[in-house]
Amino acid sequence: MKRQSNKPKVVIIGGGFGGLNAAKALGNKDVEVILIDRKNHHTFQPLLYQVATAVLSPGEIALPIRRALHRYKNVEVVLGEVAGFDLEQKNVHLSDGAQIPFDYLIVAAGARHCYFGRDEWEAEAPGLKTIEDALEIRRRVLLAFELAERKAVITGKPEPVVFAVVGGGPTGVELAGAIAGIARETLAEDFKLIDTRNARVLLFEHSPNVLATFAESLSQKAERHLRELGVEVFTHSLVKEIEPGRIKVGEEWIKCDVTLWGTGVSASPLGKALGAELVGRASKVRVRADLSIPNHQNIFVIGDMAFFEDENGVVPGVATAAMQQATCAARNILRDLKRESRQAFKYVNKGSMATIGRHKAIAQIGNWRFSGFVAWLVWMLVHVVSLIDPHHRRLVLREWLWSYFTNQRGVRLITGSVRSGTTEARL
Amino acid sequence: MKRQSNKPKVVIIGGGFGGLNAAKALGNKDVEVILIDRKNHHTFQPLLYQVATAVLSPGEIALPIRRALHRYKNVEVVLGEVAGFDLEQKNVHLSDGAQIPFDYLIVAAGARHCYFGRDEWEAEAPGLKTIEDALEIRRRVLLAFELAERKAVITGKPEPVVFAVVGGGPTGVELAGAIAGIARETLAEDFKLIDTRNARVLLFEHSPNVLATFAESLSQKAERHLRELGVEVFTHSLVKEIEPGRIKVGEEWIKCDVTLWGTGVSASPLGKALGAELVGRASKVRVRADLSIPNHQNIFVIGDMAFFEDENGVVPGVATAAMQQATCAARNILRDLKRESRQAFKYVNKGSMATIGRHKAIAQIGNWRFSGFVAWLVWMLVHVVSLIDPHHRRLVLREWLWSYFTNQRGVRLITGSVRSGTTEARL
Numbered sequence: 001m002k003r004q005s006n007k008p009k010v011v012i013i014g015g016g017f018g019g020l021n022a023a024k025a026l027g028n029k030d031v032e033v034i035l036i037d038r039k040n041h042h043t044f045q046p047l048l049y050q051v052a053t054a055v056l057s058p059g060e061i062a063l064p065i066r067r068a069l070h071r072y073k074n075v076e077v078v079l080g081e082v083a084g085f086d087l088e089q090k091n092v093h094l095s096d097g098a099q100i101p102f103d104y105l106i107v108a109a110g111a112r113h114c115y116f117g118r119d120e121w122e123a124e125a126p127g128l129k130t131i132e133d134a135l136e137i138r139r140r141v142l143l144a145f146e147l148a149e150r151k152a153v154i155t156g157k158p159e160p161v162v163f164a165v166v167g168g169g170p171t172g173v174e175l176a177g178a179i180a181g182i183a184r185e186t187l188a189e190d191f192k193l194i195d196t197r198n199a200r201v202l203l204f205e206h207s208p209n210v211l212a213t214f215a216e217s218l219s220q221k222a223e224r225h226l227r228e229l230g231v232e233v234f235t236h237s238l239v240k241e242i243e244p245g246r247i248k249v250g251e252e253w254i255k256c257d258v259t260l261w262g263t264g265v266s267a268s269p270l271g272k273a274l275g276a277e278l279v280g281r282a283s284k285v286r287v288r289a290d291l292s293i294p295n296h297q298n299i300f301v302i303g304d305m306a307f308f309e310d311e312n313g314v315v316p317g318v319a320t321a322a323m324q325q326a327t328c329a330a331r332n333i334l335r336d337l338k339r340e341s342r343q344a345f346k347y348v349n350k351g352s353m354a355t356i357g358r359h360k361a362i363a364q365i366g367n368w369r370f371s372g373f374v375a376w377l378v379w380m381l382v383h384v385v386s387l388i389d390p391h392h393r394r395l396v397l398r399e400w401l402w403s404y405f406t407n408q409r410g411v412r413l414i415t416g417s418v419r420s421g422t423t424e425a426r427l
Numbered sequence: 428m429k430r431q432s433n434k435p436k437v438v439i440i441g442g443g444f445g446g447l448n449a450a451k452a453l454g455n456k457d458v459e460v461i462l463i464d465r466k467n468h469h470t471f472q473p474l475l476y477q478v479a480t481a482v483l484s485p486g487e488i489a490l491p492i493r494r495a496l497h498r499y500k501n502v503e504v505v506l507g508e509v510a511g512f513d514l515e516q517k518n519v520h521l522s523d524g525a526q527i528p529f530d531y532l533i534v535a536a537g538a539r540h541c542y543f544g545r546d547e548w549e550a551e552a553p554g555l556k557t558i559e560d561a562l563e564i565r566r567r568v569l570l571a572f573e574l575a576e577r578k579a580v581i582t583g584k585p586e587p588v589v590f591a592v593v594g595g596g597p598t599g600v601e602l603a604g605a606i607a608g609i610a611r612e613t614l615a616e617d618f619k620l621i622d623t624r625n626a627r628v629l630l631f632e633h634s635p636n637v638l639a640t641f642a643e644s645l646s647q648k649a650e651r652h653l654r655e656l657g658v659e660v661f662t663h664s665l666v667k668e669i670e671p672g673r674i675k676v677g678e679e680w681i682k683c684d685v686t687l688w689g690t691g692v693s694a695s696p697l698g699k700a701l702g703a704e705l706v707g708r709a710s711k712v713r714v715r716a717d718l719s720i721p722n723h724q725n726i727f728v729i730g731d732m733a734f735f736e737d738e739n740g741v742v743p744g745v746a747t748a749a750m751q752q753a754t755c756a757a758r759n760i761l762r763d764l765k766r767e768s769r770q771a772f773k774y775v776n777k778g779s780m781a782t783i784g785r786h787k788a789i790a791q792i793g794n795w796r797f798s799g800f801v802a803w804l805v806w807m808l809v810h811v812v813s814l815i816d817p818h819h820r821r822l823v824l825r826e827w828l829w830s831y832f833t834n835q836r837g838v839r840l841i842t843g844s845v846r847s848g849t850t851e852a853r854l
Binding site (some may be wrong): 034067070073076142154191256 | 616619620
């Protein structure tokens with residue numbers, strides 16, 4: 001890299017909530033910033049499931065990183081895949097062999113869903129972390145109904161479509177609720193032979209409760225809301241095998257047309273490449289109070305990749321935590337440059353929410369706990385407000401209102417090859 | 428297939444402008460209709476180039492076929508790929524072995540771009556016929572700028588991006604004009620090191636004129652508009668070879684980052700499967716005056732697949748012609764059932780238009796010829812009005828107004844793998 005300036009170089013890896021906010025916090029400051037991401041866009045992950053269930057278009061929840069940062073003259077965006085680091089020489093290595101030097105490094109490469117060592121399950125049971133994941137899930141869900149109709153045209157015998165969702169965390173619950181809504185309401189009048197309302201949506205959670213990170217009263221309400229939507233909720237149910245067309249729960253094999261993966265989090269493998277201490281099954285990087293890693297004052301790890309524990313417990317892997325850490329890490333770099341002492345990270349819990357179906361949610365904000373339609377209104381408001389781009393905000397709000405009042409989904413497209421799906425192979 | 432009814436069975440192949448309109452014309456009539464398509468959605472092809480150039484989202488120009496036809500109780504939609512026919516037994520064979528019987532058959536399987544026997548060019552120079560094509564072109568165009576910027580960050584030497592568009596028909600002209608617009612205006616302030624305004628857009632047409640189906644005065648205006656946008660137009664220029672990173676025009680090799688294919692039309696191979704007479708390089712099916720094929724009174728071929736010639740000449744492969752033929756074929760079937768004699772197809776030429784860049788167009792409606800901004804306004808109006816779905820109509824109009832006044836593109840996403848592209852391999 002040949003650019004020369006006397007300003008300290010800060011390299012940020014990842015354009016998610018952490019990386020993007022770190023870049024903004026360093027924007028137009030006296031540093032030179034390079035943000036590297038594999039994708040050209042920031043994805044508003046909390047709404048991914050709405051792309052997967054055909055309410056929103058990809059363009060409505062994704063924003064080109066370059067666009068989000070274009071007014072900061074000192075921030076350069078580079079599309080590239082990080083292969084590793086030379087921590088002594090302070091270089092980031094890209095997968096094409098290029099090297100990018102840094103004075104400070106902020107690693108915010110996030111997490112992906114993981115299959116607990118059973119990576120072969122991914123082809124059968126896609127998870128939901130990227131726009132591509134969401135489009136694949138949308139494709140499989142819509143295709144399942146199409147194939148059932150086609151089978152009914154040819155055999156004369158309509159059979160219900162069966163969806164299995166693995167994991168009763170926020171993603172699994174959102175997916176299950178939304179799919180039940182599609183089947184019960186949106187698609188009901190489009191098909192002639194099959195009755196989409198007969199579709200079964202099975203949700204499997206190995207622990208005693210869905211949404212177990214919420215207060216128990218709320219997770220019980222969530223379960224009740226799910227059942228009202230027609231989702232069959234199975235708690236204490238560990239999924240042991242996933243095969244084409246069936247899954248094994250406990251000792252029982254269950255036939256299903258589409259299996260979706262809504263559980264398991266594994267931090268980016270870049271944590272390992274940093275040579276830092278990794279914590280837990282998710283392999284997160286243990287960070288110090290100032291968010292840097294031991295032995296490397298100039299390297300910060302933030303967001304879903306970071307394991308941060310203080311007297312209030314472990315900071316959860318949510319967008320608001322990543323954004324708060326981004327600001328803290330950026331400020332600590334600027335403090336270094338002003339020769340001020342660094343500050344420790346303090347997590348401010350802004351509460352958590354999860355939607356269940358088309359107009360129910362549960363919310364827990366401080367000691368305030370509520371559920372149902374009001375919680376859903378709050379959920380909607382918070383998400384519309386936190387969308388970065390004003391154009392997106394208007395678009396999403398419009399889509400939601402349209403979808404809410406007409407009960408139609410805007411984006412019921414099956415893209416990608418009809419033949420490439422595993423579902424097709426079973427027809 | 429086990430469904431039983433005494434009504435005549437009409438099978439329609441294809442959910443484009445022809446197939447969809449044939450189904451509508453037979454909707455709620457005394458026949459049983461099955462429409463078969465490989466995709467679950469109708470694509471509004473005239474606006475595909477706007478998806479390819481990041482103005483519109485796929486969901487804005489595609490409509491689930493099932494949705495478009497859901498109010499016709501006698502129309503069934505089947506997702507499937509037609510493999511062939513048994514014309515004696517009157518059966519359509521699907522690729523999975525299923526058979527669908529018919530009394531009448533309307534084949535409206537359209538056309539694809541073709542590479543004149545050089546299919547190996549497709550990987551290097553994608554064409555524009557489907558949503559997937561449009562997303563691939565969008566990916567390559569945006570990626571080319573990203574890779575140029577990354578190269579500049581690493582080498583310190585910014586180099587202009589070079590786009591080559593093969594073919595000066597409507598598709599080639601629309602793509603070239605829109606890409607020039609992106610480079611000159613939309614992206615100009617997003618990149619720090621490269622100046623996207625230096626991008627070169629080369630348009631190669633082997634004949635003496637671009638848009639050669641228009642009056643010569645109009646095609647000269649179009650060429651002038653293109654040059655004003657910064658497109659370098661090369662007429663009398665035959666592209667002889669396409670390789671990664673370069674193309675051969677006449678005897679000269681030209682370096683380019685992205686090559687796009689905007690020429691060549693080849694009718695669906697189902698024409699051959701019908702055993703009918705095929706005409707010309709596009710292998711269209713010669714149809715009789717009533718749009719049926721010789722020896723098979725009960726089989727109609729319409730739209731881009733059909734070769735129809737009368738005293739006014741050959742009917743062009745445009746959406747309005749396909750829609751008119753759809754109505755004619757459907758009516759001829761209904762006339763048969765009422766024992767009335769069939770009517771011959773009469774093409775009513777409603778004129779043709781092509782856009783050049785962000786707010787210019789040329790139009791030829793009867794003897795009326797005009798160009799520039801007024802033609803663009805007419806183009807916009809006609810396309811907004813002819814979008815099938817009112818929700819889409821509002822969406823597209825809104826996106827266009829937004830894009831027109833802010834000069835921002837809504838959907839600048841690079842989806843799909845960064846690593847899978849041929850562009851990446853050259854970095």
